[in-house]
Amino acid sequence: MKSIKTILAAILFLISFISHAQPNAGGAKFKVTGKVIEKSTNLPLEYSTITLKSTTNPNSVFGGITNNKGEFSIDVASGNYNIVIEFISFQPNEINNKSITQNTNLGTIILDEGAKQLDEVIIRAEKTTVEIKLDKKVYNVGNDLMVKGGTVSDILDNIPSVSVDVEGNVSLRGNENVKILIDGRPSNAISVTDALRLIPADAIDKVEVITNPSARYDAEGGGGILNIILKKGKNQxxxxxxxxxxxxxxxxxxxxxxxxxxxxxxxxxxxxxxxxxxxxxxxxxxxxxxxxxxxxxxxxxxxxxxxxxxxxxxxxxxxxxxxxxxxxxxxxxxxxxxxxxxxxxxxxxxxxxxxxxxxxxxxxxxxxxxxxxxxxxxxxxxxxxxxxxxxxxxxxxxxxxxxxxxxxxxxxxxxxxxxxxxxxxxxxxxxxxxxxxxxxxxxxxxxxxxxxxxxxxxxxxxxxxxxxxxxxxxxxxxxxxxxxxxxxxxxxxxxxxxxxxxxxxxxxxxxxxxxxxxxxxxxxxxxxxxxxxxxxxxxxxxxxxxxxxxxxxxxxxxxxxxxxxxxxxxxxxxxxxxxxxxxxxxxxxxxxxxxxxxxxxxxxxxxxxxxxxxxxxxxxxxxxxxxxxxxxxxxxxxxxxxxxxxxxxxxxxxxxxxxxxxxxxxxxxxxxxxxxxxxxxxxxxxxxxxxxxxxxxxxxxxxxxxxxxxxxxxxxxxxxxxxxxxxxxxxxxxxxxxxxxxxxxxxxxxxxxxxxxxxxxxxxxxxxxxxxxxxxxxxxxxxxxxxxxxxxxxNVKKNEREKPRNGNGGDDGGDFQG
Structure with a gap:
């Protein structure tokens, strides 16, 4: 788990850096390009991170991420750099002391899944993980064993704070006055209870538990809101x-x-x-x-x-x-x-x-x-x-x-x-x-x-x-x-x-x-x-x-x-x-x-x-x-x-x-x-x-x-x-x-x-x-x-690798994190 923590910390650092870092004033600028793919399938790795650290100035750091084709293009000041290409669950690829004095194409970079890291990530992906935001909790259903062959009702009964009684009625923290949303919208079924029994569990990507909804959400639901987000394609x-x-x-x-x-x-x-x-x-x-x-x-x-x-x-x-x-x-x-x-x-x-x-x-x-x-x-x-x-x-x-x-x-x-x-x-x-x-x-x-x-x-x-x-x-x-x-x-x-x-x-x-x-x-x-x-x-x-x-x-x-x-x-x-x-x-x-x-x-x-x-x-x-x-x-x-x-x-x-x-x-x-x-x-x-x-x-x-x-x-x-x-x-x-x-x-x-x-x-x-x-x-x-x-x-790994795309029901862009 230590290696994953290191990668996550690096990614958080990169996000912060990309938003705020300033290039060296007055220096020449060159483009560093390339493509990142996965070794076992040759598929492009979207959202891979590329970090370039100057070997002479520790404060000179550049970075970027790959697009949906696995390609990247980063503007870099001239100099010598140690380059690290990373993706969660894959072994990083390092290029040390690379001289950048002109536009440089690093070619196709291959990332391999390390055995130790892969075991750790699979364990993580197999359980229902939680992401805590200011006004909600997001449970990534993953490959929860309890819901195989089941329905949405079975998924909800495995989510913390949520329970489903013997008749299929859903309650949140013991309160049955719950508003059920599917992809951010009210269920169009006449009977929500029946609808939850019809939708297969394997169609669900994640569940948002909103115990105290903000003004962004429908005011209905005295006990809170459950937003069920269906799976949508992500991989190239x-x-x-x-x-x-x-x-x-x-x-x-x-x-x-x-x-x-x-x-x-x-x-x-x-x-x-x-x-x-x-x-x-x-x-x-x-x-x-x-x-x-x-x-x-x-x-x-x-x-x-x-x-x-x-x-x-x-x-x-x-x-x-x-x-x-x-x-x-x-x-x-x-x-x-x-x-x-x-x-x-x-x-x-x-x-x-x-x-x-x-x-x-x-x-x-x-x-x-x-x-x-x-x-x-x-x-x-x-x-x-x-x-x-x-x-x-x-x-x-x-x-x-x-x-x-x-x-x-x-x-x-x-x-x-x-x-x-x-x-x-x-x-x-x-x-x-x-x-x-x-x-x-x-x-x-x-x-x-x-x-x-x-x-x-x-x-x-x-x-x-x-x-x-x-x-x-x-x-x-x-x-x-x-x-x-x-x-x-x-x-x-x-x-x-x-x-x-x-x-x-x-x-x-x-x-x-x-x-x-x-x-x-x-x-x-x-x-x-x-x-x-x-x-x-x-x-x-x-x-x-x-x-x-x-x-x-x-x-x-x-x-x-x-x-x-x-x-x-x-x-x-x-x-x-x-x-x-x-x-x-x-x-x-x-x-x-x-x-x-x-x-x-x-x-x-x-x-x-x-x-x-x-x-x-x-x-x-x-x-x-x-x-x-x-x-x-x-x-x-x-x-x-x-x-x-x-x-x-x-x-x-x-x-x-x-x-x-x-x-x-x-x-x-x-x-x-x-x-x-x-x-x-x-x-x-x-x-x-x-x-x-x-x-x-x-x-x-x-x-x-x-x-x-x-x-x-x-x-x-x-x-x-x-x-x-x-x-x-x-x-x-x-x-x-x-x-x-x-x-x-x-x-x-x-x-x-x-x-x-x-x-x-x-x-x-x-x-x-x-x-x-x-x-x-x-x-x-x-x-x-x-x-x-x-x-x-x-053509898709057991552990969902890519960042979920924004779209219906995701609400990604509207979440204020502070």
Whole structure:
């Protein structure tokens, strides 16, 4: 690792030097040119560094980097120089005491991968590395063994501070109010959770974790933002990757990336097909209560799920280098999937003495189809000054989801009680226009400004036909329209060791929620300012402390708003609330970073105050099914929610062959508010939702390099228990295991991973409603999964060598580093 530190230090020195060094006054100037290539493939090495140090004057230093052809041209004063040509993971090439008295061509310079250095870099590239910036953390996914053959959801569940529950819901530091972006833009899918399960993990380059977003970003997401950046071609010439996987339960897939980069164009495509079966199960044991909380009777519900999904995911795009400073990027994405979900529910009924009465069987057979198409375009104009640029983005998409289900309801004497046909069709269109301008001012100051227009229209057509007769209680067409226009500006500067970033964002929202079947039209208009501020103080070269603030918004959407939604169970029914208001959050964060030779420690304390936060309540609706009260679950706005906590991430490398990464998060959550409703007797029932709860989760990842170039990775997580206003969620432990080995001279990799080794990844909950129900339930969305994958690379090394290109979603030029 010492050699890598030396190279990195040299590169940082060069960057600083190139920006500020002055040539010898009055001396003759000559051009030093050449080309750098890789020995094993003869491919050009873009971004190689060339350093020329005078043998007589240590202050006379010149330098430069290679272009995409591996070529360089450096203006140098006359004299004698020691020349060093370097690239990370390659042995440097040195030319000593070279006399420069005229224009000089050094010819083709070949760099070779040294065995010791290469081993170190491969170890580094194989783990998920992190780059810490002023307002975000960037996790380079690399070749994480845990996600081979998986999806984006699997990647997110391996990122520190991020967790994915058994239903696929994503939370950041325990907060589910997270905004998901893909390549810097909102996901165009109707269901973000479903979209994350469709995109293969191998299509992902890196994930940006933004716990406290600045004004540059969309103000939505009270818990923060996750920006998922897809892979795009970087290497010169023709290169690509082919990945095949198989597993049990059925998990078969074939995907590939292909890229061709020339002088004026860069063409890239990703294509993939998957066939997945995700069996799951759940049970809920309920004891129904009288008004005095004595037992009335029991109902035990057991559920088995078989979810089969076939999906295609593909894109095609090109970068057109109109000039050295202007790039035009166009990408067409297309996703299509079809699924079959069989939900087999058994309800066993018992009397007050727990003597068995009868069994009801509900079978829900659902067929679903989804199709999504998106066209995105980007112009990036770079000006002469480093970091000065203008980007203009457009994204236009349409998405359709069609779900048809047949629900049969029978008792254990095989007599059909009821047959329900449900139809749930959704159509969504989204148009997004965005412009961002970045202007560096001097050495340590930067100004930013931009505009975002986000326009959404979603129509949900839901209907139920029971025994051939329309069921109006569950039949409706919901139209949702959202128009958001936003302006922002930011100013960042640095004084000595203090970096500051101030921002202000203004968003104008115009929301329509229309229930067409009942002619109930709701319009909500509001505009708000969203300030942000970030401060970072560099205590030393190895440690710094930061303080940040931002204001956020969480708009209700989808099933949260639709009052006609779900009938998979006849006694536990979820309905949306079309009158939900947005929730606003004030977020504060205090962070500390410290680096040692083998340890990196990053910790933060955070505090959020949310007004009108969303909470889910359960209440009887007055209906009964065979004497069992129907329980409705619905979201409401409560008065306030307070969330505070602290987390830390610790990276430790005790040995060259062993790396540990741990993440711990502890948080305290307090809600303050009351909910009232009128029961079937006409009485007002008031539920007090004042609640104080603590919870925590921990993740530990270990990676060991075994003999014969076999890598072994273990991932363990524990989600602590948490009290809710109406019960408790119990703690859950889970473990993943993975092995990999390189073959064919590191051009290919074989990986075996086991997701949920102990088959323990479940949601376990207790619910208690006085005078109504006392229940215990366990829900497992996906059972243990075993996956074997094979990856083959051509004209591209296992460790991604090149600097990522700027473009959609990268945000490279707009990051103020101070």
């Amino acid at each position: 010439g023709l290169n690509g990757t082919l990945i095949a996987n198989t597993g049990y339960p059925e998990n078969h897939g074939l995907s590939g990336t292909l890229n061709f980069k020339g002088e004026e164009f860069n063409l890239f495509t990703t294509q993939g097909y998957s066939y997945r079966n995700s069996p799951g199960n759940s049970f809920t044991n309920s004891r129904y209560l009288n008004d005095d909380n004595s037992t009335r009777d029991y109902m035990y519900e057991n559920r088995e799920n078989e979810r089969l999904n076939k999906s295609y995911n593909g894109n095609f795009g090109f970068d057109w280098f109109l000039s050295k400073s202007l790039t035009w990027t166009n990408t067409l994405n297309y996703r299509k999937s079809s699924g079959n979900n069989i939900d087999d529910v058994f309800q066993d009924y018992y009397d007050v003495d727990f003597i068995y009465d009868y069994t009801r069987n509900r079978v829900n057979e659902e067929d679903s189809k989804s199709e999504n198409i998106e066209f995105s375009t980007n112009f990036t104009k770079k000006f002469k000054k480093d970091g000065h640029k203008l980007t203009v983005d457009g994204s236009f998409s349409s998405n359709t989801d069609n779900n048809i289900a047949l629900i049969t309801d029978s008792t254990n004497n095989s007599a059909i009680v009821a047959t329900d046909n449900t139809l749930n069709n959704q159509e969504q269109s989204r148009n997004l226009i965005q412009a961002d301008y970045v202007l560096p001012i001097g050495k340590n100051t930067q100004f930013e400004a931009g505009y975002l227009g986000n326009f959404i229209r979603n129509i949900t057509d839901y209907s139920v036909i029971r025994n051939g007769i329309p069921f109006p209680q569950f039949t409706n067409t919901l139209e949702y329209k959202e128009k958001v226009n936003a302006l922002y500006t930011q100013f960042g500067t640095k004084f000595n060791k203090l970096s500051m970033l101030y921002g202000l964002r203004w968003e104008d929202s115009n929301i329509d929620v229309n229930q067409l079947a009942t002619n109930d039209f709701n319009n909500k208009k509001y505009n708000n300012f969203f300030p942000s501020a970030f401060f970072t103080y560099e205590i030393s070269e190895t440690s710094d402390v930061s303080l940040s603030y931002s204001k956020r918004i969480q708009r209700p959407r989808g099933r949260q708003l639709n009052p006609f939604n779900n009938l998979s169970s006849n006694v536990n029914i979820f309905i949306g609330n079309p009158d939900l208001d947005p929730a606003f959050t004030d977020a504060f964060d205090l962070g500390f970073l410290k680096k040692w030779s083998k340890i990196t420690f990053n910790t933060s304390m955070y505090f959020n105050i949310t007004n009108d936060s969303f909470q889910f309540v359960r209440r009887p609706n007055g209906d009964f099914q065979d004497g069992i009260p129907v329980i409705i679950s619905t979201p409401i706005n409560l008065a306030k929610e307070y969330r505070t906590g602290f987390e830390f991430t610790l990276n430790y490398s005790p040995y060259k062959w062993w790396k540990l990464n741990s993440n711990f998060n502890f948080f305290y959550n307090e809600t303050d508010g009351d909910f009232s409703y009128i029961d079937n007797n006409g009485d007002e029932i008031i539920q007090n939702f004042d609640n104080k709860a603590t919870s925590w989760f921990a993740r530990l990842t270990s990676k060991i390099n075994l003999p014969y170039k076999i890598d072994w990775q273990t991932n363990m997580t524990y989600n602590g228990s948490q009290r809710t206003a109406q019960g408790k969620n119990l703690g859950v432990f889970a473990m993943n295991l993975a092995f990999s080995k390189d073959v064919f001279k590191e051009k290919a990799t074989i990986s075996l991973n086991v997701s949920d080794l102990l088959n323990s990844r479940k949601r376990i909950s207790e619910t208690y409603l006085p005078g109504q129900v006392d229940s215990y339930g366990e829900f497992q969305w996906r059972e243990r999964q075993i996956t074997l994958s094979f990856t083959y690379r051509f």
